[in-house]
Amino acid sequence: MEKLEKARKLIQELEEGDYIKLKRSIGVGLYLFNLLKEELEPIYLNLLKEFDRLPIQKRIGILKIIKNKLSSPISRQVVDFSRYEKHPIEKFFIPLEKLKVLDDKEKKLLKALGIKDLYSALWYLPVRYEDRRLTTTIKTTKPGQRVALKLRVVETGYDPSEKYPAFVKCEDETGTLYLRFRYKDKRALYAFRKGSSIVVYGKLKEFHGEKYMVHPEVSFDEKEFGRILPFYYIRTKGEIKAFSSKTKHKKVRQAIGKLLEYTKYMPEYLPEELLKKYAFPKIGESLYMAHNPLYEDEESLNSYTTPFQKRLIYEELFLFQMVLQMKRRQIKSLSAIVLSEPEKHIQEFIATLPFELTPAQKTVINEILQDLKDGRPMNRLLQGDVGSGKTVVAMAISYAFAKEGYQCAIIVPTEILAQQHYESFRRFLEPLGVKVGILTSSVKGSLRRSIYKHVSTGNLRILVGTHALLEEKLEFKNLAFVVIDEQHRFGVLQRREMLSKGKDTLPHCLVMSATPIPRTLALSLYGDLDISVIDEMPTGRKPVITKLLFESEMEKCLNTIRDELNKGGKVYVVYPLIESSEKMELKSAVESHRYWQELFPDRKVLLLHGRLKDKEKEEVMKRFKEEGDILVSTTVVEVGVDVPSATVMVIESAHMFGLSQIHQLRGRVGRSDRQSYCFLIVPDHLKNTDADAIKRLKILVNTNDGFKIAEEDLKLRGPGELLGASQSGYFGFNVANLARAEDRQLLQLAKEDATEFVNKLSDLENLRKLLIYKYQDSMDLSYIA
Template sequence: MKEEKMFTKEDWLTKFTKPLEFAYKNNFQNLHKIKYLEKTLLKFIENLPQEFEPYREKFLELCYGLDQVSLDEKKERIKALFDLCIVLGINKEEPSEVEEPQEEPINQEFYQEPTFSLEEYRQAKEELKKPVQFLKGVGPKVAQKFAKKDIHTIEDLLFFLPRDYEDRRHLIPISNLKEGQKAVVFGEVIKSGVVYTSRRKVFEAQLTDGTGILLLRWFNFKEFFLRNLLQSGKRVYTIGEVGKFGRVFEMVHPEIIPEGEEDKLELELGKIVPVYSAVEGLSERQLRKIIKNAVEDYADFLENFIPREFLKKRRLLPLNLAIKKLHFPEDEKDLSLLKKEESVYHKSLAYDEFFFLELALALKKSKVKKEQGISFRTDGEKVKAFLAKLPFELTSAQKRVLEEIKKDMASPVPMNRLLQGDVGCGKTVIAFIAALIAIDNGYQVAMMAPTEILAEQHYHNFRRYAQLMGVNVALLSGGVPPAKKREIHHGLATGFIDFVIGTHALFQERVEFKRLGLVIIDEQHRFGVLQRAALREKAKGITPDTLVMTATPIPRTLGLTIYGDLDLSIIDEMPKGRKPVITKLFIEYNKHKAYEAVKEELRKGHQAYVILPLIEESEKLDLKAVTTYGEELQTKFFPEFKVGILHGKMSSLEKEKIMHQFKRKEIDILVSTTVVEVGVDVPNATVMVIEHAERFGLSQLHQLRGRVGRGEAQSYCFLIAYKISMESEAYRRLQILCQTNDGFKIAEEDLKLRGPGDFLGTKQSGYLEFKKADLVKDYPILLWAREDAFSLIEKDPDLSKHPILKEELTRRWEERLKLSEIA
């Protein structure tokens, strides 16, 4: 007999906790679905086993009125009932799984490889391309509203992610409300109706939950609708921001949900609710409902086929799950992670975006490794002779980088190397030695610069070295007369010209090389992967070596994205005897002090630059035009010195004339727009004034500053900023330049402050537009994605074992990274 009673006790506990468990699951997500919970539980209590008799009162106390109490109290009571059942001996393992919804939802089921066939994958992508108007609850009119937000397809809508989240998990008693908080209150309407003030009519309702009174007010309203919704005695949930009206708490234009409207309650209450940026003509509730339909019916089509082993290792989720949870998160304990965009869902989405970018770069890199390159002899006579003629010794960093380049050039695999270093660290010499190696082997060299001015400057710099070595160098840019152009074309086709320098336009013309062996590209962040490929195609039958140089150091993050397919060499040491430039910041009211200091330098026989951000007085911003400012400096500040002017509208001949005068010290002060940014060497110029420094990016200022400090004397850079306060972001930014001369640190800061779009200029950043990933904040995730993508390509170089992944990669990146040749 006793045996049977024991069994009954276990059986009773199991049955009694079943509805509780269902209600408790996923932090009470199912609570609204349960009808008559009180009745069900009271029925069980009638058949309470003998052993539990001492607890009958407690059970009854928790169950009576359970369906009438507020949502918060209902949850509290269900939890208490659960705890009581645990005390009475129900298997603790079972509810604890429910009780602790894991914050990192690492359910092993998530990591089963998807079973889509290639055909099913293609169908899924077609489904996602469907116009948004065919979605339940949309139609043509609402679709037009979405179109204004650039949402055209169902996939667009799935990636229309919440901008914020609201915590509606708990009901707050009126007595505990705080001004300024967003709250959910449940109560009974005491009275409602129109109130006339001196200026307008207002609809007011008073709500009580037994702890206090909350005033609800509407200034724009449909009276009939509100009277109906807020009749005396009705119980409603109200959601809104709490304010104070006299001594009473109030909500203005709150959201109202009547008790019993289960479908609305389920979407809007007892959970974390997504908040989207407004779509004109749609209420938040309508928007949430439409997005819920999209997520339920289509999110699983987002399957991205990243191998699950990677996701498991990184404790991340597949894309389809991450998107579902970003729209409708589980009630995680930590709402702040969602709000800061640091939840596992946000990380999973960032990883997804980075993974495909890095996969594309890994594929490109492995493709280059398979190409037939040139194996150069690297210890030829020309290189030895050149090193012997140099008036200075290479720094140890230059020697190290030269060895890396030689090793690449000697190998039959095409070189694909990025050479970077700070302003003035001696990259030109290294690039010229690489060129000599190619020329020594009977090959030609082409150098591409982003602008004509830079092409000219490189030409002058390289010509110095070339004349020492009897190398034929030519400049091919837009400014070259047609007859001269034809002559150069002929020289390249016959092999008479060893080394040609020009802008990228040169390589889009019909230029034929006899034997192109090395391509040097001065990038300056201005053009990426695409043009590099175009130039390599000029070599017939073989892939030339490529050396990419950047004058501005690149933050590590961008190095892994824009230049992710290149090997990296860094010259991180300055030539001996270089003194760091001293940088000072002046606000407009004390700028005269900067010009006094300039005078001091001029009196010592040195020269100065004054840099302005724009030319032409017609520019919308009231910036001092170069010409008028040059005249003003000449007459007001420096009557005893010679002021010269240089600006972008001059012909290259005029510019060259002015630069030569400056170099020969016929001009003391050179007033210029940013055209002196790169490559001009005037060792006697020891001071630079940069007007309107607040308008420049940090990296650009650092670049400009590199024009001084090229001789033995101490050099200075004076930044003059206008209309900024000492508390402002701009002031803090400029202070970074005063504190450090390290270009890499400056570049990292610049990227943090301005984001990749600004940092690179919009043309370049087109292929770095991510839906959610942030290059700066998500840098550790970028490293994960890179490691995983490269390891995958190592095992499966052409992705033949991952056909769907390959197709997804092509779908996403073909346009942006010119993957046609590898897909």
């Protein structure tokens, strides 16, 4: 105990005066290691080993962790996971219905959250944490900190002239604190009896020397505090909809808390070499601590830098990389159709084009040709900026397959994009004798039946469509080439379904994306794909001139619009909302449509948004292309809309969009040899309130390079903006977040490790079973069963 007291006293001294003593001291980590080597678990001793070599902020963070570990009254209650006999991993795949520890209401509750079994319940990890431990006082709490305090009520009062009319004056042994509320009825203060003890949690503020909290969480039961509380992502539907937010979290915590007992028996499945290499804790302890952190600090937990969180992040990325490596190997082990004269047919197609291919397009075609020669299925990602000419590459390859009697499928996420591709493929390929068809949800009746028939007989060589191409009724005679456009909008499962349309062999697959992803990230996220990049624009295209304007400068934008309309140009105006919302003071497409009609009464101003039916959207786009002047729209025009005469893009409330999304929208203009313009319009108040938003948007003013913009977006907002809103669901991550630089580093390490351990999978029984369980619904893993 003497060593423990020495350690506590030293840490207290090092914290004084904003850690001045810590900044001046050397050898602190080694000294604490020697004092605590018999008290702390290896995880924490490893932190102390590294301590003296780390930057000051990291050292402060570790010091907080050790302090909480030593001061927490329950820190000595940590489960000794090594004492328990481990169960087979498959026992953790037991459905919720069979878990006797939960009652029926708790099972319904967890099901409403999408949890299906014990394993997925344990992996339903908290999204944030709040430190509700009573380890501080009024005097030692700094303004801006969120803390839990045990207080005594001194008096209550009510002043209707104040912004927060109700107040409760409280105190502890170190000072006075006011609780302030917006209560309209002073009877709400009756609960605060003079002299009674309460526990509060909130952000401490200070004004003219007076410390106070605004609407803190108040409890008259100290048992609700004294620990770090986990908070989960909770959907507001099903069994849980009727409860208050506080009750929802409490019920979820209770249900998952009952299951933590099982973590004692969870077998380890990561290779022992990796656990030693990274000093990771075991899986049972990691999951237990993620749901029930006993002595970490709130900052470390919410930044996901604790040892057990890092282990869970790494594990998700490692399993994902293992599956990609296995999938890649499986595909390369299969046979595929080999074309006899692809170069001849591609050159034949290129000779008919009214323009010259860029060197980058020619390079990509050569890379694809190499894939088509080796008798194994091509599985390639083609990245290219908006307007860089990916579709022409897809046409050239499709033509080569069609000329040798094979079928091609082009699958896209929206009807507008399907119609666009259908028209392009027909324009270039039907004069060469290749029949092109389209299949979307709008194609019905006899026309749909006709398409089914001609596809099944092989008469229709190229079929463009949406998710309708995945229907079981649609059977190809000899599908040999699949193009998946805007690939990040399709899940892995849908890619597999499309490829399963090939009968005797796996079709060659080209997935395309106009959303630039930095190459290092793409290599890791799409490890089952080879990658090609078109990094230059077609000859004659002029860079779009982009200008950032405040609303008070709107006349500059209108002058350009008038000039371009007079020259025969067309204009897009994009809004973030379909209709106005009370919660968000933003302009919307529906309300602003009238404004633009009044501004340009002699012009055709059309309206397009996501609530229109697909047929209506198609009709609006057709009218805009043929006779319209201005299209007021939401981001439904972000992908695939091709109107070469459009020369102006206006993006209202531009600060509400991500950089890559704006870059996609900007790509709707500048699709001819005419000079085009993009105006980013933002409210005037941003000048004084959001300098970061202005700085971010200026990146778009300074560059048209989608890959540079993607790099900046990655730094500023993370890859969710690059990969689409479904990034987390698409890659199946519960805790890994590639917006964090540390997680991207772990992704690279996981890829390297997976490359090594994929060869040893036969010796890792639990890992093999887990991979089949985790990914069987999204990938064909029968080859490792």
